[in-house]
Structure formats: C-alpha cells, structure tokens
Amino acid sequence: xxxxxKDILVLAATGKTGRRLVRRLRExxxxxxxxxxxxxxxxxxxxxxxxxxAVEGAAAxxxxxxxxxxPVGDFVTLAAGAGVERFVALSGNGIExxxxxxxxxxxxxxxAVRDSGAQWTVLRPNNFHQNFSEDLWRRPLREGRLALPIxxxxxxxxxxxxxxxxxxxxxxxxxHHGRVYELSGPRAVTFRAAVETIARAAGRPIRxxxxxxQEYAAELRAEGHPxxxxxxxxxxxxxxxxxxxxEPADGVQQVLGREPxxxxxxxxxxxxxxxxx
Numbered sequence: 016x017x018x019x020x021k022d023i024l025v026l027a028a029t030g031k032t033g034r035r036l037v038r039r040l041r042e043x044x045x046x047x048x049x050x051x052x053x054x055x056x057x058x059x060x061x062x063x064x065x066x067x068x069a070v071e072g073a074a075a076x077x078x079x080x081x082x083x084x085x086p087v088g089d090f091v092t093l094a095a096g097a098g099v100e101r102f103v104a105l106s107g108n109g110i111e112x113x114x115x116x117x118x119x120x121x122x123x124x125x126x127a128v129r130d131s132g133a134q135w136t137v138l139r140p141n142n143f144h145q146n147f148s149e150d151l152w153r154r155p156l157r158e159g160r161l162a163l164p165i166x167x168x169x170x171x172x173x174x175x176x177x178x179x180x181x182x183x184x185x186x187x188x189x190x191h192h193g194r195v196y197e198l199s200g201p202r203a204v205t206f207r208a209a210v211e212t213i214a215r216a217a218g219r220p221i222r223x224x225x226x227x228x229q230e231y232a233a234e235l236r237a238e239g240h241p242x243x244x245x246x247x248x249x250x251x252x253x254x255x256x257x258x259x260x261x262e263p264a265d266g267v268q269q270v271l272g273r274e275p276x277x278x279x280x281x282x283x284x285x286x287x288x289x290x291x292x
Contacts, residue, residue, distance in 0.1 A: 021045075022046045023075045024076045025049055025050060025076075026051070026078055028055075031143060031149060031150075033049075033051070034049075035176055039179055040186070067093065070097050075103070075187075082119070082243075084120045084123035088126075091124075092131070094131075099133055104124040105140075108139045108198070112257060114254070117251050117254075118250070134192040135193065136196070137195040138181060138196050138198060139195060141170060141173045141198065144278060144281040147285070149290075157291050162223070162224040162225070163223075163225070163231065164226045164227060168205070168257075169203035170209075170260065172199075172209065174281055177267050178198055184271065185270060196266030201275050202263055213282050
C-alpha cells in the first residue's frame, strides 16, 4: 500500500480498541494503516518478515503487545529505527501487581517504548465494558450465569470507545510524552452489581455466582480452555482480588476533559443491540 510520512500504524486493528481507534482516526482525516493478521496491512508477531513492511512510512504506532513478551522489544527497536516518532502502548491498570501468566507482553511493551528514544505514552485501562458483550463473558451472560472468583472487590469498568478516543487524542496531539494514563469508568462496582445492571438492561434473569479460584479453574478446564488460559485468567483475578485496580482513575478526564461513559449507558445500548438476547 502507499505510505505517507504521517501514517499512524494501528496494531490489533480488528480488536476491541483497535477497530474503534481506526474508525475515529479516519473520521478525523488521519492516514491510518490498520494492521493485524487479518486486516488490510498484514502484521503477525510470530512472523518478523511482516514487521518492516507494516511499519515503513509510519510516524506513530498504537502498540498492542502479544501475550508473549519475546518479540516486543525487537519490534519497537525496528520501528524506531524505521522513523517512528511516537508510540502509544496499550497496557492495563494494576499491571505491576499481576503474577506470572498474565500481562508479560504488556509490561514489556511499556518497557520497550520507554527505552525507544521516541516519544511515548502508556494507556492503562481497567476491564472493558465490552468484555461483557463481545467475547469474554458474553456467552455465560446469554446463558444466564456468570461465575467468577472475585468476591466483593469492585472494578471501575471502562468503555472501549473511551479508550479509543483517548488513544486518538494522544496519537495526534501534543503534550502526552512520558505520560501514563490510567483509564477507568466513573465509579467502581462489583461484578455482581454489574451483572444485575446488565440483567435489568437485558430484561431477563442473569445471575452472578461466586467461585473459589480452584472451582473457577476447574470450570475453565471443563469448558476445554488450554492451561495457558486457565493460568492467565487465574492471575488476572488474583490481581483484581488484591484490589490493585479497584479505584476509579481520571485518565479519561485528563485527556478528553469529560466524564467517562457509565456502565448503565453502555448496558442500555448493548442490550438494545441484542448483546444478551
């Protein structure tokens, strides 16, 4: 494809934040290179031959690291050497407290962009609203039961649209170099309360069930998930139970100058679209 000196390369361009970011940037008139294994620009973390063609001509990169941290540093070095002047790395709130099995790629992405010599910004969002409606917890909710090992620790869920809008602003505007923005929704709620909100919006009974970590792992294995996924989700919920991501953050307000979208507004729209029908 034709490249331009101000191209923005968006990795994971078919993902929850990536596809929303691509849309926003293009609506704003930016020149965007949408990259993934199945997007218009082919990019595969496991195939370094795809890296250079994807990054050549780009001035900025939205970095969504893979679970495996091994290739991340090499890619960032290559991109900086090819002329990338700005990196915006998607990470996660509480990443410094996650145990082995989850988040190593994101942590390496943070380290790599800080050491790149280019301008860098890190976005650390909480759990996405869209985890309830697009993949992770959609099927259990549609079946009427979401069972997790989380207890009463609250989570200030954040909307993927807000993350994409923040990313677009940071990629194209001044004043964000060296900043780490923690992105959350306006208030923290328990998973049980979130399920109750979704059930009201969907107009049907959906229950939340508390599991022990051992019960949760057993259910995941019974559903056929590989051990790597069992370990990853176990580490994620151990971090949540420790309260490391339970406080609302003001990153959305800092960048966009407005309140983030609420869980209630998200649930009403998702239910109207048939997410849990």
